Amino acid sequence: MFLLAAALAAESAPPRTLRLDYFHTGTAAGEHFALDGLALEGPWPGPLDKTLDDTNLGKYFFVVIDRRTNQVLYSRGFASIYGEWETTDEAKEQPRGFRESIRFPLPAAPVQVVIRKRDRQNAFREVWSVLVDPADPAIDRAAPPAAKVWAVMRNGEPRDKVDLLLMGDGYTAAELEKWHADARRLTEILFAALPFKEHRGDFNVWALDTPAAESGVSRPSDGVYRHSPLGAAYDAFGSERYVLAFDNERVREAAAAAPYEFIEIVVNDRKYGGGGIFNLYATVAADNAFTPYIFVHEFGHHFAGLADEYYTSDVAYEAGAQRLEPWEPNATADPHAGKWKELIAAGTPLPTPWPKEAFESMEKEIQAKRREIRAQHRPEQEMEALFRDERERITRLLSGGPYAGKTGAFEGANYQGRGYYRPQQDCIMFTRDEVGFCAVCRRAIERVIRLYTH
Numbered sequence: 001m002f003l004l005a006a007a008l009a010a011e012s013a014p015p016r017t018l019r020l021d022y023f024h025t026g027t028a029a030g031e032h033f034a035l036d037g038l039a040l041e042g043p044w045p046g047p048l049d050k051t052l053d054d055t056n057l058g059k060y061f062f063v064v065i066d067r068r069t070n071q072v073l074y075s076r077g078f079a080s081i082y083g084e085w086e087t088t089d090e091a092k093e094q095p096r097g098f099r100e101s102i103r104f105p106l107p108a109a110p111v112q113v114v115i116r117k118r119d120r121q122n123a124f125r126e127v128w129s130v131l132v133d134p135a136d137p138a139i140d141r142a143a144p145p146a147a148k149v150w151a152v153m154r155n156g157e158p159r160d161k162v163d164l165l166l167m168g169d170g171y172t173a174a175e176l177e178k179w180h181a182d183a184r185r186l187t188e189i190l191f192a193a194l195p196f197k198e199h200r201g202d203f204n205v206w207a208l209d210t211p212a213a214e215s216g217v218s219r220p221s222d223g224v225y226r227h228s229p230l231g232a233a234y235d236a237f238g239s240e241r242y243v244l245a246f247d248n249e250r251v252r253e254a255a256a257a258a259p260y261e262f263i264e265i266v267v268n269d270r271k272y273g274g275g276g277i278f279n280l281y282a283t284v285a286a287d288n289a290f291t292p293y294i295f296v297h298e299f300g301h302h303f304a305g306l307a308d309e310y311y312t313s314d315v316a317y318e319a320g321a322q323r324l325e326p327w328e329p330n331a332t333a334d335p336h337a338g339k340w341k342e343l344i345a346a347g348t349p350l351p352t353p354w355p356k357e358a359f360e361s362m363e364k365e366i367q368a369k370r371r372e373i374r375a376q377h378r379p380e381q382e383m384e385a386l387f388r389d390e391r392e393r394i395t396r397l398l399s400g401g402p403y404a405g406k407t408g409a410f411e412g413a414n415y416q417g418r419g420y421y422r423p424q425q426d427c428i429m430f431t432r433d434e435v436g437f438c439a440v441c442r443r444a445i446e447r448v449i450r451l452y453t454h
């Protein structure tokens, strides 16, 4: 009787979370992995009956295999800073390394952890394999650093809900009231957007207080440097608006105090900026006039691996140049859009006509003004005014025409003006217009929500 009760109690308690930290180094020509360490975190925050990832998202994919039975215990797709960096010019010149982590439920017996990467045909191929013994005394079992975690919105047990963790960076102890207000404001912004709005009850939102010595984060192109708690900074890969936190250990150690599956890093700054990497984290500047747009757009990258549907380059189209099919759910090289054909109404022309030339000439003019504002270090209000003007003109253009609001295959997506197609004329992954996610993006987000909830 006592033994049975004890067994049931053991069964109902979730396993702990095991974090595997590793080094990911290389050049554009090849990459290497090496074990950094293992750490035990709090209770596993996900559902234990949905351990296998069937969404086909991510540039990388990891599987945890039971050594004795060869059964796959856990799998998940993800993307990484390394995965972006290896496509930059710098990667052709010199090697670089990044620290990364994957997390899975603590196994009961030794496992093999395998990381796979997509090849050019999108097939996953093994790039690293490592043995993990849960009895290994080298696993760090120390409690995570004490940090104040609080619930912005709690709708149930972490195992039944998507757990989103908001982490503030560049907020001093005197600014914690502002941080709390920002965390609540951003939560309301996310859950005003479909499909998050109708799935509000499927989420818990947690927030972490990590007070900084100085206000704000590093903005190297403005000559501003800060040692902020999470190390988030503007100018990632030389792009002024791109905010990333390169020090994985700082982020992971702080996050370990909370139950989480997704992370939003909020930087205490007004300058336009953010970023989002699938299954790693998203970032956003707290105080820009376009913070609602940046937050929801970048969260789309982080949460559902959505592609940028926009393009700004006027790179000459090479006739016959091969366009590889992106793994992202909302961009395709297929002019008939087989990927989302169920959502296309019969009779819709494919590719679908849209006012492409008018759009491109407006954007060309706006981009030139944008470059000028940044080159002259003009006040942020001027950039915000430019974006407001852009939003008004582009919204007017894209809300008209016979295929506005319809799903089809609209040429121009994934940074390319030609050869890639997006699902609708307008979407928050395409412009800063207040149009929310298109039908294909909404469907992709709902698939991820289902993977983490009951």
Ligand SMILES: [Zn+2]
Pocket: 309, 330, 423, 424, 427, 428, 429, 430, 437, 438, 439, 440, 441
């Ligand atoms: Zn979309």
